[in-house]
Amino acid sequence: MRNAGPVLAVLGLILALWYAGAVWLNAAWTYDQASRNGTEVTMALLLSDTMAQERPVLPPPHQVAGELWKGLTAWAPSSKKSLVYHGLVTLTATFWGFVFGTVLGCLMAVGIVRSRVIELGLMPWAVISQTIPVVALAPMIVVLSNTLGFGERIGVENQLVSKTIIAAYLSYFPVLVGMVKGLRAPDQMQLDLLKTYGASEIQTFRLLRLPSSMPYLFASLKVGIAASLVGAIVGELPTGAIEGLGARMLIGSQFGSPIIVWAALFAAAILAGVLVVVMAGVERLVLKKMGMAQ
């Protein structure tokens, strides 16, 4: 709460810049239209027109906020016009993608820290996996989840399976990198101490490496959950854009409604923001419980 003042100040500044930007970027269209119609552009017209275009280059905040508000409140959350509905669709894939991605990232990190062979054999391929665009993998993922009918068997849509896979694919990597660093963070003395106890490797992990990796883990989890959301949204396109925030952005873009795109964009960003804040909350809680938040 004590952040309210500064946040508001920064937001105010951004809003001011945004409005200025909207006038500046949308002006070209106003002038073009005027010259096509052979009319003059007055200052008043310029201001009022740039604030209310149907397909502005940069929609002013109130247009976006209005659309966002409408999307959030004007329809029942179960309506396909409701941003709540699409947000939840995307969130579901984000969540599962994040869960699987985190588990995968952590498991790989453990393997990498434990064995040099795994590190050398796996790490370059983990890096490479991140350089393969989803576009190229999507057909395989879609075909696999369709033909194997995995989703049908566990009672969810294959869409969700594909999206989850893509979200997990994008989010495991930040977790992997952070965890490798974190699991290696304990200093020599701390490791030596456990050695003198004859602690097993599992004990060393549980009692030392894991706790000391926490700050790194959480920094990565925050990046990871945002990546997972991006993955879910990206995953909505090549899996058949039916529903979800990504699908809405695509349709808005295809049919020339930038305001819809921006509203969906902000809905996604708000979702990401909320997820990151939730993650930060979990972080504070965990670190405090562990006595690491001093």
Next chain:
Amino acid sequence: ETVKLQLKWVTQAQFAGYYVAEAKGYYKEEGLEVEILPGGPDIAPAQVIAGGGADVIIDWMPSALAAREKGLPLVNIAQPFKSSGLMLTCLKETGVASPADFADKTLGVWFFGNEYPFLSWMSQLGLKTDGSPGGVTVLKQGFNVDPLLQKQAACISTMTYNEYGQVLDAGIKAEDLVTFKYEEQGVATLEDGLYVLEDNLKDPAFEEKMVKFVRASMKGWKDAEANPDEAAMIVLEADQTGAQTEAHQKFMMGEVAKLTAGSNGALDEADYKRTVATLMAGGSDPVITKEPEGAWTHQITDKALQ
């Protein structure tokens, strides 16, 4: 019996016939359970059918023939669209009045398998597309008409039933625009046909299924042509993103109806020949290198349209 139909693009009135057939129970009457899979960017219908993700797909003939040459034996079983809705839309103020003015201009083009008609046309015009002087500069156009509105391109690709309407909606008057319909330039290629895998056709059960499917689909199409506004509303209902607008879908349905009007579903061999000729004429870099064999059949439509 289930049929999976992979569309070429997102849910919109371009595919109204299928949605109408579904909504009005024409498929059900044939005993079919049809699953309509919307497309989108990065969805290549040919790839989906190759991977077993669909039984039948909607594609443009140039890309279907190209796929066939690549070893994926697609066969056209029906052609609900008689004529092409593809055109190049230019801002008059850029000074483009005829194809001769394209030289040294920037043109927006859809890729992802949609570029073949354009490339054929340009090579027939003798314009290079690699950006060299005297040729044209090609932009890979995104999903919308912004490049024209923002004057990033002199001309962009539009469909009569979709993007052209958007340009008008945006507030540019028709008289400020110059359009070049592929039909009128003599380079039209067949759009939105139904394609299946050749091997499947040998299976009588599959053939039977497709006969029913095409029959019901054409019923849907003719219904949509007759009741365009109702069809547009059905499409709107089917759009799960909730972002489509009624006005635009009604406009689109109106324009699409003009393209499907001349077809009863059976492929017109003359249209096919013209398409192949256009594609083969592609100068140094033709889309297809040899006359395709067996790329279409009346096997289904003959039975479906008795």
Next chain:
Amino acid sequence: MLAAAVLFAWDLSRLAIRRAPRLAQVLVPVLGGLFALGLWEVLTRAFEVPEVILPAPSAIWGAILANLDLLRDDFIQTVLKGAVTGYVMGAAAAVLVAVLVDRVPFLRRGLLPVGNFVSALPIVGIAPIMVMWFGFDWQSKAAVVVVMVFFPVLVNMVAGLAAADRMQRDLMETWGATPTQRLRYLSLPAAMPFLFNGLKIAATLALIGAIVAENFGSPTLGMGFRISTAVGQLALPLVWAEIAVAALAGSVFYGLVSAAERRVTFWHPSQRGK
């Protein structure tokens, strides 16, 4: 037989790591790669996977050889112009903002939440806007990369700037170090392990961002353009040839960042053993 091959590769790797650690750094990944490629080739042939779904490595290799010029031009357009430029600008901006945020408590409390929010805007939404603002060429791709890279670097850098322990900070206080000096001598060095964490993640994001951004409008050049066009043409071997280049470029990029990390953070316990 497969199990035997795995075991053999495993033992060979262990031997290499013990006997020739330098060589092993190259040998083991290559061994792993060859193994994966072999498996891939065998599987695609055995199950007759259609080429339009997943081509065999041999077909991909053929496509690489046949398209060397094309691959080079795409590489320059996407990696050098799009990804690297955007990466450098985005990472630099994130570091600067992190420093600013760390230094001015008002900003930390005001900008960080808002920054988290803005930077979490997904690429699919950002890319069309950037194309609208910066045009079709590589500049808009670089802009997308800037936005994508910014968040991971910022988050890590902010965490890193707070990483110095109490005694290390107290020392600076007793010396009456100015904030700038404290930054230079303490916060920045202490932040380096975290920063590199972010930089490594960002390195891969940059490449993928530049590639994906080309789907939203581009000249007829670039790896993303080629990939999506070739998918549309069902020229999957060419798609995978581009991916191979992307993978190679990504690994080299990542390797360079890792090498820099080893040089800069040699003192961190996680690096000392190496």
Next chain:
Amino acid sequence: MSQTAKPAPGQQTAPAIEARGVNLVFQTNDGPVQALKDVNLTINQGDFVSFIGPSGCGKTTFLRAIAALEHPTSGTLTVNGMTPDEARRKRAYGYVFQAAGLYPWRTIAKNISLPLEIMGFSKDEQEERTQRVLDLVDLKGFGQKFPWQLSGGMQQRASIARALAFDADILLMDEPFGALDEIVRDRLNEELLNLWARTGKTIGFVTHSIPEAVYLSTKIVVMSPRPGRITDVIDSPLPKHRPLDIRDTPEFIEIAHRVREGLRAGHAHD
């Protein structure tokens, strides 16, 4: 029971450090801990003050408060007539922590020259001073090593060298010689006395060694634990010049005895 230090007879200098009714309470997860209670103390310019008391009695906390690293919950604390914060900005302090606290990314020599760099000494001067103090603490030849390559005692010596390299008015040292062997410790004790005599610095020094406290100090502050209070302030009658064997004189032994008694009383308190 707190006690005010009387100015040492014959000394007229202004107080360097003055504490009046200083209290300091830490808030912890299981309740507040009173680390300092009602501390009154005057330290004059040029004093060598040792703090001695059982572990956990608040010696470190008091030193930190002087250096403006902690802020008293109540009471006033002035340093050269300023607040500790102001004094810090004037770079009045050299501080040696209980643990070495070297920066792992700098070599030993670079660690030592760091405060010099911060305070704007010239390159040559930095070099010269670094070599001198490295020599002083017997670490010649280790300048290019990194902290983790040194033994614990060597690290501690490096940290002492770092604090000695620049000429702060007030030198605060928290058990600087705890990790050193007797012989090095004796050497460094002598060196420290020399430095102090030569420069007239004010030195605050925490130690657990009674002989060390007596040998070095003009004033010995005995503290008792939880809550940390001052139980005795002893002004040393020993002369400024102190050869090592002064430790066998009766005065020395008497003071040492008084300190030991004070400490025992503190422990009994526990």
Next chain:
Amino acid sequence: MSQTAKPAPGQQTAPAIEARGVNLVFQTNDGPVQALKDVNLTINQGDFVSFIGPSGCGKTTFLRAIAALEHPTSGTLTVNGMTPDEARRKRAYGYVFQAAGLYPWRTIAKNISLPLEIMGFSKDEQEERTQRVLDLVDLKGFGQKFPWQLSGGMQQRASIARALAFDADILLMDEPFGALDEIVRDRLNEELLNLWARTGKTIGFVTHSIPEAVYLSTKIVVMSPRPGRITDVIDSPLPKHRPLDIRDTPEFIEIAHRVREGLRAGHAHD
């Protein structure tokens, strides 16, 4: 000049620790550092061995080598007839490091029960032992605090408690009492002797205090620096039972003198 320890007269037990020609070289950024050179030493079961020597002479390194935390570059080192690695797997060691090395995410009590947890003691036993050693080092009531809420000396005591909580055969202590005041130190010295007498553990103990070394040990190993060598091994003739005032006996003073001479020689070497 290395020296082999003769078995203490009248002792017949098997050697607990035996070093033969041990050398240990560290590779650093600016060349190799020879930390141990040709070290020969026999420590019998039940011995209390102190290591004393100038800072940086290799005491810590030798202790670490015994605990299999470093590996000699050459020579052989056996512990209870096994390699140090094997002995470690048998959980033969309790180790107190030169710095406290508590885990910041665990409370003091949790830090102490950590080895017990690892070694599979029951919950009740863990609880009971933790309380007992907390009491022993005078930290009752601090179990629920986190390490950074404790003073330096208290942290060090917690780390001693941690090593005492489980009954390792061999207790290795690296300057455990360096940060403690004299009175607490005396107390803990006595406690340690009691523990040792009661349990017959073998103890390796690094200290910088000559009186402490003499008071505690059955065997004093004097080392000289760079490269670390053993210059003298003194078997103490003091009885097993040692009241604190044994420190004023002539035998005591004589041994202390011999140690001091050994140390001085080492320093001269420098």
